[in-house]
Amino acid sequence: MSEFTFHDTASAPEGSKGILQKAEGKYGFVPNILRGLADAPAALEGYATLSGIYDKASLSPVERQVVLLATSFENGCSYCMAAHSGAAKMAQMDDAVLKALRTGTELPDAKLQALRAFTQAVVEKRGYADESDLKAFFDAGYSKQNVLEVVLGITLKTLSNYSNHMMEPKLDEQFKPLEWTAPKSEAAQ
Structure with a gap:
């Protein structure tokens, strides 16, 4: 794989410095995904902007993380899963729900499982969710607004998942306790 540059606030292009400084202030460090995206200020700004917009979705913080984790699982992004x-x-997701999202097993909460299943369907079908996917989602209590918020979350994670696949950032020390490896598919076994 090509070597990408992972910038700090001193080495980053001018258009990325402010975003990296803001991240450092918020998290106490600059996550490697952001350090890698900094090489393309527009990509970094896009990710930061989409993150801020996604935080305004009507989905709860736990539901938003279900979408992001389900997308990252489907895309096999170890960095984003961690x-x-x-x-x-931090969003106070139940440990059993998080474990199920990380292992690809059924979630113990029916509504969150419907959210995860819908997210997976949208990712797998590249946006062509069918009537049965939508019906199950709506039957679980979700709305048309939530459909579009799921698409927003998938868009956000696709940007970082695909970038991570190419940049191959090292997992930050802060995320090491939550390290994740994609399960081997049956086809690969």
């Missing part, structure tokens, strides 16, 4: 496992804990 980072968002931490964010899910």
Whole structure:
């Protein structure tokens, strides 16, 4: 894989410095995903902007993390699975729900499972969710607004998942306790 540059606030292009400084102030460190995206200020700004917009969604903080983790699981992004496992804990996600999201097993909460299943369907079908996918989602108590918020969350995570696949950032020490490896698919066995 090509070597990408992982900038700090001193080495980053001018258009990225402010975003990295803001992240450092918020988290106490600059996550490697942001350090890598800093090489393309527009990509970093896009990620930061989408994150801020997604935080305004009507989905609860736990539901938003379900979407981000389900997308990262489907895309096999080890970095995002670790980072968002931490964010899910901060959002006070139930440990059993988080474990199920990380292992690809049924969630113990029916409504959250419907959210995860819908997210997976949208990712797998590249946005072509069918009537049965939508019906199950609506039957679980979600709305048309939530459909579009799921698409927003998938968009956010696709940007970081795909970037991570190419940049291959080292997992930050802060996320090491939540390290995750994609399960081997049956086809690969």
